[in-house]
Amino acid sequence: MFKEKNPEAAKIRVTLYGSLAATGKGHLTDQAIIKGAAPIPVEIIWRADIVPEFHTNGMFYEALDEGGKVTDTWTIYSVGGGLLANEETHDNVEEVYEFSHISEILDYIEKEGLTFWEYVEQREGPEIWDYLAKMWEIMQATIEEGLHTDGVMQGGLHLRRKARQYFVRASSFKPSLQSRALVIAYALATAERNAVGGHIVTAPTCGSAGVLPAVLYHLKKNHLFSEKSILKAMATAGLFANVIKTHASVSGAEVGCQGEVGSACVMAAVAANQLFGGSPQQIEYAAEMAMEHNLGLTCDPMCGLVQIPCIERNAMAALRALDINIYAMMSDGKHLISFDKVVRTMNLTGKDLPSLYKETAMGGLALLTDEDKK
């Protein structure tokens, strides 16, 4: 966007702040910016020591002419899931949904006799299905490519991809073990592709992109759910993620990994529950449990790379989402803590987490030294 506005710029200078600077190399932020601005050369300045008030993932763009004079500037923030915002745009987002809490949506759909996905269709229009079909296509392609890719992932941890190996091993397991083992392979496939900057669908973010596709792909293969019912499950998953985004955050830099993998687990749990015929109350219960049991999950990526703990964490969340589906399906949907309440709790927990555990790669597992790795 900045390049299009400044096509004559001789150079673009980008200052990265806060978490974006702390983990920018591992998250490939600099490469993405350089690629986006090409062929205009880019200078990156890293200022992890400055944490902007609006959001920690701040970027300050400057366009420079031949003489080095600044001709344009832009301050923008990466607020999670690929979305950009700043002070001006923040209050200008078009509100598609009239209700922002699941309790309000539940009241409304009960009164109208609707399902969650019908509410999404009502608000988004029928074009939502083409959009979701495209996302589902990419998700499946990402898994299929990931299952057939081998080798060491870039970044310096020298981690080998595991999805292919796990897929091969899982294929020889007895059926009772095989289906869960394959879910692991599917989640690894997408998470490993994300780790090397491959094509993925943010669901709700890049780091947590493996959870929802793994669960949906597994359910499609094992239970032969139709494409249309999978798209409907995705619509409901998106609705719940939107509530999290509205009242808390899906950004690891803001609330830790509970906002990323926790939210992805919610998406996968509600999608699975809807596919198995869960009532709106059971779906809401599945969502609540998926977040409740990820509360406090820290973000402490080693070397700032989205590899350890991120990749395995996607696989664990996919399995957990399927277990939660079973638990919710066995219930009558009644429970004490509402999803809205657990989202508020997640937000407060995230705010209380020290910044060491919010995508700065300065605490937790990220502190593991080379010596410890041996």
Ligand code: SF4
């Ligand atoms: S640990 Fe941090 S970087 Fe890794 S998936 Fe979770 S939020 Fe993203």
